[in-house]
Amino acid sequence: xxxxxxxxxxxxxxxxxxxxxxxxxxxxxxxxxxxxxxxxxxxxxxxxxxxxxxxxxxxxxxxxxxxxxxxxxxxxxxxxxxxxxxxxxxxxxxxxxxxxxxxxxxxxxxxxxxxxxxxxxxxxxxxxxxxxxxxxxxxxxxxxxxxxxxxxxxxxxxxxxxxxxxxxxxxxxxxxxxxxxxxxxxxxxxxxxxxxxxxxxxxxxxxxxxxxxxxxxxxxxxxxxxxxxxxxxxxxxxxxxxxxxxxxxxxxxxxxxxxxxxxxxxxxxxxxxxxxxxxxxxxxxxxxxxxxxxx
Amino acid sequence: xxxxxxxxxxxxxxxxxxxxxxxxxxxxxxxxxxxxxxxxxxxxxxxxxxxxxxxxxxxxxxxxxxxxxxxxxxxxxxxxxxxxxxxxxxxxxxxxxxxxxxxxxxxxxxxxxxxxxxxxxxxxxxxxxxxxxxxxxxxxxxxxxxxxxxxxxxxxxxxxxxxxxxxxxxxxxxxxxxxxxxxxxxxxxxxxxxxxxxxxxxxxxxxxxxxxxxxxxxxxxxxxxxxxxxxxxxxxxxxxxxxxxxxxxxxxxxxxxxxxxxxxxxxxxxxxxxxxxxxxxxxxxxxxxxxxxxxxxxxxxxxxxxxxxxxxxxxxxxxxxxxxxxxxxxxxxxxxxxxxxxxxxxxxxxxxxxxx
Ligand SMILES: Nc1ncnc2c1ncn2[C@@H]1O[C@H](COP(=O)(O)OP(=O)(O)OP(=O)(O)O)[C@@H](O)[C@H]1O
Ligand SMILES: [Mg+2]
Numbered sequence: 001x002x003x004x005x006x007x008x009x010x011x012x013x014x015x016x017x018x019x020x021x022x023x024x025x026x027x028x029x030x031x032x033x034x035x036x037x038x039x040x041x042x043x044x045x046x047x048x049x050x051x052x053x054x055x056x057x058x059x060x061x062x063x064x065x066x067x068x069x070x071x072x073x074x075x076x077x078x079x080x081x082x083x084x085x086x087x088x089x090x091x092x093x094x095x096x097x098x099x100x101x102x103x104x105x106x107x108x109x110x111x112x113x114x115x116x117x118x119x120x121x122x123x124x125x126x127x128x129x130x131x132x133x134x135x136x137x138x139x140x141x142x143x144x145x146x147x148x149x150x151x152x153x154x155x156x157x158x159x160x161x162x163x164x165x166x167x168x169x170x171x172x173x174x175x176x177x178x179x180x181x182x183x184x185x186x187x188x189x190x191x192x193x194x195x196x197x198x199x200x201x202x203x204x205x206x207x208x209x210x211x212x213x214x215x216x217x218x219x220x221x222x223x224x225x226x227x228x229x230x231x232x233x234x235x236x237x238x239x240x241x242x243x244x245x246x247x248x249x250x251x252x253x254x255x256x257x258x259x260x261x262x263x264x265x266x267x268x269x270x271x272x273x274x275x276x277x278x279x280x281x282x283x284x285x286x287x288x289x290x291x292x293x294x295x
Numbered sequence: 296x297x298x299x300x301x302x303x304x305x306x307x308x309x310x311x312x313x314x315x316x317x318x319x320x321x322x323x324x325x326x327x328x329x330x331x332x333x334x335x336x337x338x339x340x341x342x343x344x345x346x347x348x349x350x351x352x353x354x355x356x357x358x359x360x361x362x363x364x365x366x367x368x369x370x371x372x373x374x375x376x377x378x379x380x381x382x383x384x385x386x387x388x389x390x391x392x393x394x395x396x397x398x399x400x401x402x403x404x405x406x407x408x409x410x411x412x413x414x415x416x417x418x419x420x421x422x423x424x425x426x427x428x429x430x431x432x433x434x435x436x437x438x439x440x441x442x443x444x445x446x447x448x449x450x451x452x453x454x455x456x457x458x459x460x461x462x463x464x465x466x467x468x469x470x471x472x473x474x475x476x477x478x479x480x481x482x483x484x485x486x487x488x489x490x491x492x493x494x495x496x497x498x499x500x501x502x503x504x505x506x507x508x509x510x511x512x513x514x515x516x517x518x519x520x521x522x523x524x525x526x527x528x529x530x531x532x533x534x535x536x537x538x539x540x541x542x543x544x545x546x547x548x549x550x551x552x553x554x555x556x557x558x559x560x561x562x563x564x565x566x567x568x569x570x571x572x573x574x575x576x577x578x579x580x581x582x583x584x585x586x587x588x589x590x591x592x593x594x595x596x597x598x599x600x601x602x603x604x605x606x607x608x609x610x611x612x613x614x615x616x617x618x619x620x621x622x623x624x625x626x627x628x629x630x631x632x633x634x635x636x637x638x639x640x641x642x643x644x645x646x647x648x649x650x651x
Contacts, residue, residue, distance in 0.1 A: 188349050189382030193396040193443070194370030203395075207386040 028271060035264035053261045062241055062249075066266070070225065070245040072156060073163075077224045080164040082217060085171025090201070092172065093179045103176070110169035118233035121162040125149050125234075149235050152242040159234050159243055163227060171216055178212040179205065211284070218281045222274060246270040299359050299373070299450035299483050300325050301346060306355030308341050308507075315341045317507040318355070323485065323500075328477055331487045332494040333504035334530070339487040340455055342504070346485060347376050347453050359451065370399075374451035375444035379459060381436050383428040383443075389415070390424040393442040400447065414446040417476070434465045441473075445480065452477070452484040458493065470496060491531050495519070503527050521635075525642040528568050528635060534599065534610045536568045540639055552605045553584045555629065558647035561636050565645065568635035571612040575628045576600060576619065582626025584609075588619050602627060 035053055037046035057063050092103055109117065124131045125148040133145040148158040182205055190200045206213070228247040231237065237244035237252055244252070246266055254263030301323040308316040316338040323329045331339040344350040346357060348369035357364050364372055375396070383392050391398075394411040402410070415421055418438040428436055437457065444452060457473075458466045474497050477484050488494055494501045495515045503510040503518060503526075511523040522528035528536040542549040543557045543565050555567065579585045586604035593599075598617045602609045602625060611627060619625060636645040 183380075183382070185378045185380050185382035186384055188369075189376070189378060189384075189443075190395070191349065191369045192347060192374065192376045194399045195395075196370070199399060204384060207384075210386075 031264050031267040031271065034260060035268050037261055039260040049261070053265045057262055057265050062244070065241050066244050066246060066249050069156065069241075069243060073160065073227075073243075073245050074221060074224045076160045077163045077167065077227070078217065078220050080160070081167045081220055081224075082171050082213075084164060084168045085216075086175050086213075088168065088172040089175035089179055092176050106172055107169045109166050110173075112166070114166065114229035115233050117162065117166045118230045121158075121165075121230075122149065122234050125158055150239055152239050155235055155239060155242045159231055162234065163224070163230055166230060167220065167224070171220060174212065174216050175209070178209040182208040214284045215281070218277060218284060222277050222281070225270070225273065225277070246273075301451065301483065301485065302356075302358040303342075303346070304356040304358070306342070306345060306352045306357060308338070308345060308350060309353045314507050316345070316352075319504075319509050321502055321509065321512060323483060326481045326483055328474075328484045328486065328497060328499045330494040330498035330501045331485065331504060332491060332501050332530075333489065333510075335489055337504045338507040339489070339504055343376075343453050343455055343485060343487050346451075347374060348372055372451070373449050374453055375447070375449040376453040376455070377437075377440045377444050377457040379456045381428075381440040381457075381460075383436060383439055385428050388425050388427060389420060389431070389439050389442075392428065392439050393420075393446050396443065396447045410446055411442075414442045417445060418442045433461055434469065437461060437469060441476070445476070445482075448480075448482075450483065452482050452486075454484065455487045456489070457486075459488075459490075473497065491533070495531075503530065505530070521644070522568075523644050525566055525568075525637045528637065532570055534571055536570050536635065537574070537607075537609045538566050538568045538637075539604075539607055539609070540564070540566050552586075555583050556631075558634075558636070561645055561647050564639035566637040566639045566642075568637065569629050569633060571599065571610040572597075573630040573633040574609070574611045575630070576611055576613055576617065577626040577628045579624050579626045582628040585624060585626045588621050588623045588625055590621065591617075591619060600625075 034046075036048060036050060038049045038053070039046045088106060092099065092106065096102075112120075123129065125133075127133060127145040127147040127150075130145070130148075132148065133142070136142045137145070146154065148154045186204050186208065187200055190204045195203060225245075226247055227245070228251065231243055231245065231248050232251065235243045237248035241249075246269070250263045250266045250270070253259045253266065301321075303319050303321045305318045305320055306316060307314065307318055319342060321329075331342060333339050341350060345352045348364065348367060352365060359372060359374075384395065387395070390408075390411050393414055394407045397407045397410060411424070412421075415424055418441045420435065420438050420442055423431065423435060428439065431439065437460075440457070454473075458469055461469060470493060477497075486493075486497060498515055500512060501515055501518055502512045505526050511518050511527045513521075518527055519531055522531065522536070525538060529538055539553065541553060541555075543562050546557050546559070548555045548557055553567075576582075584604050586602040586609065589601040589603045589608055591598055591600050593615065594612075596615060597612050598615050600611045600613055600617065600619055602611060604627070609627060636647055637643060638645055
């Protein structure tokens with residue numbers, strides 16, 4: 001590019017850069033600055049306090065719990081969503097009658113607004129009226145209703161189930177699209193070579209879509225780590241912080257208790273985690289692109 | 296040697312109401328090289344896929360040796376297939392690709408490596424075992440597919456247009472290689488192509504198909520010399536046989552452009568055929584018909600002269616030094632020993648007494 005052309009290029013991308021800067025980096029940097037100041041309801045004028053809020057939070061056992069919860073939540077929701085999504089995609093990829101209808105029905109949980117899904121699941125988990133309890137009682141697995149969302153031992157598992165239900169269609173559709181690009185000649189070659197369905201899945205089909213799997217794992221990880229609505233509506237992060245993850249904790253501290261500085265510290269930590277994930281995402285993306293060129 | 300005979304009895308395939316393959320019956324002997332030849336869409340691949348077990352026949356019976364295999368999955372039919380795009384596993388090395396059928400069969404690693412090396416040597420891939428398919432040329436990929444096919448010495452080879460992705464020169468070379476390999480291994484082979492030169496050069500017997508139906512089965516010479524119907528006559532040969540519709544009544548050709556002694560027993564609406572190489576140019580009044588030169592094409596070893604006779608174009612293969620010009624009037628003489636007669640309505644060959 002000549003000097004002049006480079007100038008032109010900058011002029012053309014400048015509006016986009018400004019927009020991204022204003023919409024994304026300004027709040028991000030704002031958060032970092034915020035975390036260095038003490039602002040509260042009684043003391044609305046920000047006062048610089050350095051890393052004091054960081055020390056305070058790191059010393060607080062709740063921080064450890066939020067990290068642990070976020071980890072459990074993210075790992076289980078992502079794993080179950082992907083496994084379940086892949087299984088459903090494999091099923092939908094079969095030639096069968098009513099396939100079109102099935103494909104649209106599967107999408108239903110995903111198109112439902114998060115808050116609606118959360119309320120639906122709160123009903124299902126209701127100790128007296130809930131479907132979950134009546135089902136388990138009629139199956140003889142439990143003998144009286146459990147308050148699934150009110151017990152520290154069951155709350156996390158319960159919201160994980162709800163989030164998997166809400167999110168698996170996304171993975172299913174992504175994987176279905178990927179499965180349809182798998183070269184049928186390879187699958188048929190494996191059939192002729194004597195490979196059964198399971199072998200073909202692991203030897204031909206999954207290697208054929210492994211880039212899509214990697215990308216989808218990362219995308220769902222980022223989305224899950226940032227999840228807010230379902231948890232907030234179902235448990236508020238409780239009981240006793242049992243389901244508090246970064247986004248709910250930030251909301252609780254900032255808008256529930258007006259401890260903006262501390263909320264911002266949680267924000268900074270979650271920005272770090274997300275930045276890391278996004279770096280991995282682009283790494284995988286460019287590796288996939290390289291391989292695409294090589295073959 | 297383990298060889299297989301394959302028998303199709305009245306095999307059909309319908310896609311909904313569309314008939315892709317209609318009542319094909321065909322018996323292939325042990326060690327035979329059979330080529331399914333026909334234009335695009337005539338059902339060659341479908342027929343082969345039914346033999347492989349990749350598609351289920353809608354009707355009829357397929358036997359390998361004496362066993363009905365209709366309900367046997369592909370992996371249990373003891374056959375290998377080479378696909379048009381080779382169907383190689385892109386994430387596996389050449390060695391793993393070739394060794395895959397053995398791995399599935401549970402052959403241990405050492406034995407597998409030995410057999411893979413032997414197969415790779417056979418298809419001249421020795422130095423490339425650690426590469427991935429993406430790092431190979433088309434011809435090399437083709438060899439990997441062949442290697443994977445021969446590695447477990449199957450009873451039957453199926454090949455669906457395996458050479459069509461290669462450039463012209465490599466295709467001729469691989470054609471010879473393939474023929475040599477097949478003769479060497481002696482494995483029964485079914486080969487699908489729409490290229491008549493491939494069919495002629497490779498086949499012990501050719502099965503010509505059109506519109507889902509079998510037209511003729513025979514040695515390459517058989518089908519070239521005595522085509523069973525107008526379709527086969529017009530499909531084979533380059534350029535194909537000249538076909539002229541005429542009417543014969545009372546032993547006389549009722550066509551003003553053509554003077555020809557009609558053989559005994561040939562009557563009615565008839566299509567007369569003769570190959571371009573059997574025809575000769577002559578003086579206008581000395582031939583069986585006459586017309587105006589339409590084009591001349593030098594083919595190298597010969598010259599192809601196309602003559603417009605009435606509404607028809609007739610191709611005549613002549614000596615390469617023939618000098619005729621566009622628009623010139625010429626006569627065409629038939630070789631009476633190489634005439635073909637077909638019933639125009641049904642298209643089938645009409646037998647006649649050539650001794651007259
Ligand atoms: N899965 C399918 N569904 C519907 N029709 C099909 C299907 N597979 C093949 N056909 C039809 O059956 C006919 C025969 O197809 P086939 O693939 O056997 O042709 P072919 O002789 O191999 O042609 P080509 O030389 O182009 O490969 C075609 O008209 C094709 O459109
Ligand atoms: Mg085909």
